[in-house]
Amino acid sequence: MSPEPSAGSALTGFVVEDRDGTRLLTITIPGIVVRILTIVPVVTALGVLHLVAPETPWWPSLVLVLLAVISAEVPDSGAGLVTLAGLVSWWLLAVPEDTVWWALLVATCGLVFHVALAHAAAGPPGATPTWAVVRQLAGRCGLVLLVTTGLAVVVEVAEEWGEPPAVLVGITLALIGILPWLAARRTG
Structure with missing residues (x-):
């Protein structure tokens, strides 16, 4: 087992190799x-x-x-x-x-x-x-959770009303339908 000290590498941690130098296991903090x-x-x-x-x-x-x-x-x-x-x-x-x-x-x-x-x-x-990647993933997850929470609120309100109004159902479906387009637009 040896630390992985290669210069310029994005890998940090320990590597377990066999006698031929074949990597068997990489242990890193991100891993x-x-x-x-x-x-x-x-x-x-x-x-x-x-x-x-x-x-x-x-x-x-x-x-x-x-x-x-x-x-x-x-x-x-x-x-x-x-x-x-x-x-x-x-x-x-x-x-x-x-x-x-x-x-x-x-x-x-x-x-x-x-x-x-x-x-x-x-x-x-x-x-x-990188921290930029982690922030980007966290932001996207936050957006998905925000929309999902909004949908949960809609479901909760609809359960209390008995039958949801058609406008509420239409707005919810429109939001769900537009999300993939928004996601593709932000990444592209």
């Missing part, structure tokens, strides 16, 4: 943070699920935690998609009642999982993101 941001949101969402629906069995949750660990280790595989789909499916199956605000918390956990995993899959293992 540890990405793994934490991949596993902890899934565990948090499952904790919320068992808080809201305490009678649900634990074995599917344990399988999802195992999938999150696998996703953190191999972020560019299909394990992340299976984990996220499994989390959403397990929430929809296990939680029998309308819990808009708990669902918003679980959606936030899913967003953090997705962004951390997508970022890890986009670069080489051990790459250190």
Whole structure:
């Protein structure tokens, strides 16, 4: 095990190599943070699920935690998609009642999982993101969470009114429809 001192490299941390010099493992602080941001949101969402629906069995949750660990280790595989789909499916199956605000918390956990995993899959293992990249990701996540919270408020108000007015439904659908266009415009 040796520190990685290569000049001008964006990689910081420790590298484990075999006798031939083949890299076996790279341990970096950003890598540890990405793994934490991949596993902890899934565990948090499952904790919320068992808080809201305490009678649900634990074995599917344990399988999802195992999938999150696998996703953190191999972020560019299909394990992340299976984990996220499994989390959403397990929430929809296990939680029998309308819990808009708990669902918003679980959606936030899913967003953090997705962004951390997508970022890890986009670069080489051990790459250190710049603060500009972190700020940009946080800003985009904040925008998505703001819109999602607005949608949760609309759902909550619509539940109180019984049937939502057509104007409210139209505005909500227009906002949802315009988001991809706004995102493409900001990045392009």
